[in-house]
């Protein structure tokens with residue numbers, strides 16, 4: 001299966017339409033789906049039923065108030081001018097009018113309060129659902145798919161606010177309808193013709209606004225990649241890691257101009273749409289104004305001729321303004337809800353996406369490793385557009401033995417590690433865990449049996465203890481490793497002394513990010529100390545069947561590296577492990593070595609066998625050993641014991657992480 005297609009899709013097949021929404025990675029949706037509306041309302045309902053009900057009740061009352069106020073004003077005027085009733089009626093109407101005024105002032109505040117709480121609740125629920133959806137991506141391929149990343153950022157932006165905005169929008173639409181109907185009723189009483197004209201003017205406005213909202217959603221989709229690139233440059237310009245190089249190379253200005261260029265391009269798209277909106281909305285506003293003006297002139301003339309009363313004129317004026325205001329709100333709300341729903345589709349696509357890796361219907365719980373792990377004719381590429389990274393790789397990691405993986409940069413070593421952890425599936429061939437295909441195992445269970453230090457290990461902005469405890473997360477809300485286990489892992493990784501010497505020992509925060517008044521609150525570790533912490537994390541889970549060490553000591557000084565390797569050798573004793581290092585001296589003692597070249601296994605055997613074989617390994621080893629000779633006696637390729645000397649072999653080289661031994 002290709003890593004970029006949905007689970008179960010054949011390589012090269014079009015992406016699947018998932019049940020919950022549009023396909024992850026598909027084009028921008030342009031039609032709001034009723035299913036999306038139902039899901040958004042459902043989410044808001046789950047987040048806060050009482051708030052939805054209260055908000056609905058308040059909205060309906062708000063809808064009726066202006067119509068009631070207009071009728072009451074008309075009645076009051078007619079009572080005053082025609083004196084048909086006594087003072088009591090006037091007092092009642094006046095009191096009712098005052099109550100309507102109070103309601104008109106107070107209700108928006110109350111409903112805003114309710115709406116804000118509803119927003120917070122749905123926002124929390126939506127965020128949790130979104131990240132649960134992200135967690136369902138058990139592999140890595142989705143995180144390398146730009147279309148998915150765009151969808152994710154839009155989903156993040158829209159998911160939290162959308163359900164409550166859709167509830168508010170739907171209710172505002174209902175409110176608009178009630179208000180419009182009330183005023184139209186009033187208008188019909190005074191002038192059916194005018195009522196018709198006001199209504200007809202509103203329909204093109206509705207259609208135009210809907211069209212604009214589709215264009216806005218599509219524009220947001222188009223500028224998504226620009227915004228992501230802009231964000232990348234922004235983060236780069238403020239990142240501590242990048243600061244050294246940016247200053248040394250004077251590259252800050254270059255990245256600033258690229259950041260600005262992205263913003264300019266995105267803003268040009270926004271401006272284009274804003275202009276279109278201005279034209280359309282300005283034209284529609286003009287049309288409404290003409291209708292309202294004509295209606296008022298007619299009403300004044302009709303009142304002068306005695307055809308209608310002064311109260312009717314007041315009612316007509318309120319109704320025209322009320323209908324147009326309600327229609328404008330209606331149009332705005334429909335547009336807004338439509339746009340929110342289009343964005344909500346991204347949320348649904350992420351939360352409803354199938355897992356990126358095919359999961360077995362009845363996953364096998366991986367048995368404790370007893371025989372070993374076998375790569376059998378494994379072919380893999382990161383996507384159909386990429387070249388093969390592994391081409392028919394076959395080798396075995398026998399139970400209880402240490403296998404070293406060596407090869408030049410790009411040979412495929414880290415790719416093998418990623419396949420072993422099942423971050424991707426091979427396109428052809430199989431990886432067997434005691435004879436069981438990795439694809440038949442539960443990925444979480446499989447990963448629970450593996451301890452690993454990755455080449456690009458993480459540095460968490462947490463305490464030292466937490467940085468280690470993350471290596472064995474059992475609970476959902478808290479880290480469960482005991483202080484004794486954490487300390488034991490730190491000792492094995494040779495970082496206990498350094499951590500103990502920190503201002504607050506294991507409780508020291510390893511970042512200056514969350515700064516405060518306390519200078520001891522956070523410290524910054526050296527690269528090698530961070531690497532040791534990553535190592536401690538990997539060796540924390542004691543019962544793990546397989547230990548993977550991808551360049552575990554690249555950042556350490558020579559003495560520290562020797563010490564760490566001794567400790568790790570003790571820790572590995574009798575365990576199954578896969579070691580990757582460009583420093584061949586660090587892996588030569590492995591039980592077997594697998595040499596990769598261009599995604600193929602070039603040779604396999606013990607250090608002695610490979611040296612005797614005179615192939616790639618011998619050449620690489622010779623080149624490294626040459627750099628460490630006290631006397632210049634080694635000649636690459638002659639296989640003389642000098643290369644196998646203590647200096648040439650066992651002493652750790654000072655190559656940096658990722659250095660190509662071929663170019664040492």
Ligand SMILES: Nc1ncnc2c1ncn2[C@@H]1O[C@H](COP(=O)(O)OP(=O)(O)OP(=O)(O)O)[C@@H](O)[C@H]1O
Pocket residue numbers: 144382386389407408409410411412413414415416455658
């Ligand atoms: N995420 C990725 N997407 C696309 N191609 C990738 C990705 N990761 C690695 N590759 C490609 O796969 C090939 C093997 O890379 P890999 O990282 O496995 O090599 P490596 O032997 O670990 O190299 P190094 O010694 O430099 O760490 C390379 O050609 C690389 O460009």
